[in-house]
Amino acid sequence: MSHLSGKYAIVGVGETDYSRGSGRxxxxxxxxxxxxxxxxxxxxRHGIDGMLSYxxxxxxxxxxxxxxxxxxxxxxxxxxxxxxxxxxxxxxxIGVIEAxxxxxxxxxxxxxxxxxxxxxxxGVRAAASVGGxxxxxxxxxxxxxxxxxxPSFMRHMYEYGTTSEQVAHVKVAHSKHAAAxxxxxxxxxxxxxxxxxxxxxxxxxxxxxxxxxxxxATAIIVTSMERARDLRHTPxxxxxxxxxVSKPRVDYHWVHGPITRVAxxxxxxxxxxxxxxxxxxxxxxxxxxxxxxxxMLQLEEYGxxxxxxxxxxxxxxxxxxxxxxxxxxxxGHLCEGYTHGMSMVIENVRQLRGQADDYCPGWAEGRHSYxxxxxxxxxxxxxxxxxxxxxxxxxxxxxxxxxxx
Amino acid sequence: xxTQTEPARPAPVPDEVxxxxxxxxxxxxxxxxxxxxxxxxxxxARDRCDRCWSTETEWAQASGEGxxxxxxxxxxxxxxxxxxxxxxxxxxxxxxxxxxxxxxIVDCPNExxxxxxxxxxxxxxxxxxVALPKFRPARG
Ligand SMILES: [Zn+2]
Numbered sequence: 001m002s003h004l005s006g007k008y009a010i011v012g013v014g015e016t017d018y019s020r021g022s023g024r025x026x027x028x029x030x031x032x033x034x035x036x037x038x039x040x041x042x043x044x045r046h047g048i049d050g051m052l053s054y055x056x057x058x059x060x061x062x063x064x065x066x067x068x069x070x071x072x073x074x075x076x077x078x079x080x081x082x083x084x085x086x087x088x089x090x091x092x093x094i095g096v097i098e099a100x101x102x103x104x105x106x107x108x109x110x111x112x113x114x115x116x117x118x119x120x121x122x123g124v125r126a127a128a129s130v131g132g133x134x135x136x137x138x139x140x141x142x143x144x145x146x147x148x149x150x151p152s153f154m155r156h157m158y159e160y161g162t163t164s165e166q167v168a169h170v171k172v173a174h175s176k177h178a179a180a181x182x183x184x185x186x187x188x189x190x191x192x193x194x195x196x197x198x199x200x201x202x203x204x205x206x207x208x209x210x211x212x213x214x215x216x217a218t219a220i221i222v223t224s225m226e227r228a229r230d231l232r233h234t235p236x237x238x239x240x241x242x243x244x245v246s247k248p249r250v251d252y253h254w255v256h257g258p259i260t261r262v263a264x265x266x267x268x269x270x271x272x273x274x275x276x277x278x279x280x281x282x283x284x285x286x287x288x289x290x291x292x293x294x295x296m297l298q299l300e301e302y303g304x305x306x307x308x309x310x311x312x313x314x315x316x317x318x319x320x321x322x323x324x325x326x327x328x329x330x331x332g333h334l335c336e337g338y339t340h341g342m343s344m345v346i347e348n349v350r351q352l353r354g355q356a357d358d359y360c361p362g363w364a365e366g367r368h369s370y371x372x373x374x375x376x377x378x379x380x381x382x383x384x385x386x387x388x389x390x391x392x393x394x395x396x397x398x399x400x401x402x403x404x405x
Numbered sequence: 406x407x408t409q410t411e412p413a414r415p416a417p418v419p420d421e422v423x424x425x426x427x428x429x430x431x432x433x434x435x436x437x438x439x440x441x442x443x444x445x446x447x448x449x450a451r452d453r454c455d456r457c458w459s460t461e462t463e464w465a466q467a468s469g470e471g472x473x474x475x476x477x478x479x480x481x482x483x484x485x486x487x488x489x490x491x492x493x494x495x496x497x498x499x500x501x502x503x504x505x506x507x508x509x510i511v512d513c514p515n516e517x518x519x520x521x522x523x524x525x526x527x528x529x530x531x532x533x534x535v536a537l538p539k540f541r542p543a544r545g
Contacts, residue, residue: 130416131417131418132420133449135417135418136423136449136506138415139415139417140495140507140508140539141484141487141493143483144483146477146481147479147483147495151474151477151497154476154520155474155475158520199480200480200481200492201480202477202478202480203478203480204477205477252507254507255505255506256505259474259497
């Protein structure tokens, strides 16, 4: 166990609505999400002195967000990246606070992922001439995330007998969870047949195997346990973190080694080693669901089941509310909305507080029915350890282990 | 039939490192970089060996034989120039030399494409100076 395990915590979380038409700038969205996270923590504008964000050329920088909230910063950095960034930036926040550079760090992601720059979009990415690395991909019609990730799933089906039906259970489970999440974009539970009968996007991926492009901003606040004890909520203590751990080739992940292996192969020893626990001690997982199969690949790579048995694991009921280890209890990127990973960390923080914002009238006071029917409760009973499995692509991943004890 | 409004397929603009790959394809040869210091094949083209860091390199003709390692079938239109081709395949082929590359499988219906199938390089002209290596099912 690392000497920094448990010394830092997430003390505030907040987000905007998830929509497909925010009608607002990423600057306005970012300011709103961060303000909510600060109010949640019980911090005023003097309570934050560090800021981190990530973007894909589609957002607003920390300097603007901080200025709009009257925050003077002792440290800030805006870095390029999407999925896997949240956990990585949490590790950086610990580092800069530990170094004495600042005391409390806000991390945000603001994106108009539906009405602005779309990950699955066409126009802005459809250059007429192709050079550099794209010479070996785009000339063959390969450009989207679905196209570059899905060969790993296809190969997994070939090597291990995994099926489309098995991974469809991920969407089914997450849709049940979203049905108890007033914030979720897609609140209607779906069936296995709904997934399998939805149109092909990139075979082996159906439309309902893919996440929901969304307009939103999300924010979390990290500080030391000494400061956390004076704030509003039970701190979500950071037991372990691993950031953007990578396979040997990230640029063309499919050219090297087993492509059914994902970055968790390398990240798991770092994050579990720092936390001093193993997968069996985790009560809730938040495995990045850009697609149904990405959740499956990560859960098996981090050791929640043996390698190759991810299909059986995700279709066993274990990952549903009421199961042994629910995954993405908010509905995740497949159903709540696509936020490049931060929403899943926010959800786990709320779960550890006992304050999942479901349809139980007393959720804010931690009173829940634990009736997991649609339109009901999504709070897990007395969770003590949660884990996030962040994903940028098959070759890069991050992880985070939190506790409320 | 091609209309004037139809968007053009993306045209390759090879650089000084990758030009021999596309020029070789124009001449009907699958050309790959090989490190003169340690003998490692490398792909995609780049100017330094990632194993031994040597820049001493030759372009050598590969056998063109390979096996389909994985693939997907594109139904969604991303690049507008591919709109008339959906569903089309994007394949990862593992060459006999151990290199894997992105390509398309041709002369084979999408339904017949399967992982493990033996394939052979063919070359599709794109312009006077450039051709693209693609792969068809290997014949007995
Ligand atoms: Zn070499």
